[in-house]
Amino acid sequence: MAYDIEIRPLSFLRASEEIDERAAVALAGSIAGEGVWRAPIPVEKRTGIVMDGNHRRHAAGLLDLTHVPCILLDYDDPKVSVSDWRTGAPYDVARIFREVMRAQRLLPYKSTRHVFAPELPCSSIALSMLKRPAPERIRSERPARLFTEPE
Incomplete structure (x- = not known):
């Protein structure tokens, strides 16, 4: 089971949880220091909801990035599981959609823990x-796939 890494406009991504601003600033500094983006952001493919990586999303904005590497997934995908960060109990995924999409509210900091099996690739x-x-091929309706992890 492979994942595709795609370049998407930062504006496509919807924050889902509150963040620690200082941690995001430190992360932006670390990313800038390396000069490369190493951790693609997993997002819900239809809505752009950030599954994991709200600090990276914010750091991208601090770095004036217009695009970010993403892995597009679906909450129904068996590779994705979501639990409550504190209790470990299964998390009500419908609540994510209710809060983020309908109510336009962020979930509290560290509400959800997403696990991906197999692990997500690096970039x-x-x-x-x-x-x-973005180059013309990325701006087209069909986003560019940079590479696919070997199966």
């Missing part, structure tokens, strides 16, 4: 590729 994409307007 190594120069930040300069994510700052400028």
Whole structure:
């Protein structure tokens, strides 16, 4: 089971949880220091809801990135499981949609824990590729797939 890493406009991603601003600033500094984006952000493919990586999403904005590497998933996908961060109990995924999409509210910090099996792949994409307007092939209706993890 492979994952595809796609470049998506930062504006497509919807924050789902509150963040620790200081942690996001530190993360932005770390990413800038490396000069590459290493951890694609898993997002719900239809809505752009960030499954895991709200700090990375915010850091991308702090770095003036216009695009970010993403892995598009579905909450119904058996590779995705969601639990309550504190109790470990299964999390009501419908609540994520209710709060983020309908009520336009963020969930509290560290509400959900997403687990992906198999683990998500890493990337190594120069930040300069994510700052400028995307090449024509990325702006098209069909997003660019940078690479697919071998099966």
